[in-house]
Amino acid sequence: MAGGGTSMLGSILLFTVVVSLQEVYRGKLASSELYTILGGFTSSLLFLFSLTFIGNLQESSGRKSSWGAVVIAEIIALVAASTVHRVCITTCFLFSAGLLYEMNKISGYMLSESKSKKH
Secondary structure, three states, X not given: OOOHHHHHHHHHHHHHHHHHHHHHOHHHHOOOHHHHHHHHHHHHHHHHHHHHHHHHHHHHOOOOOOHHHHXXXXXXXXXXXXXXXXXHHHHHHHXXXXXXXXXXXXXXXXXXXXXXXXX
């Protein structure tokens, strides 16, 4: 499993790549309905990467991650989505909610698995 520093570096690099590509192809992403949905999905990936970065930053500084990290990451993703198209904001929010649900499931599974290995 990747350490906190490696995960933090990887997430900020992926965030930078995705936001750069999203801005380069902004016109294409806003050109049709399907591409607008794709723009919302790429913005939800920004949510995932920024949440990973913020969570690892908080953990490395000794603070426990909370819902504040989720809200900040969502605001960052929604602002990035708003630069592409208005509909991207809605689709980004929906995709981000789905990603957050799945991340919570995986986190719970990993936590229960690590507790069972200790005993």
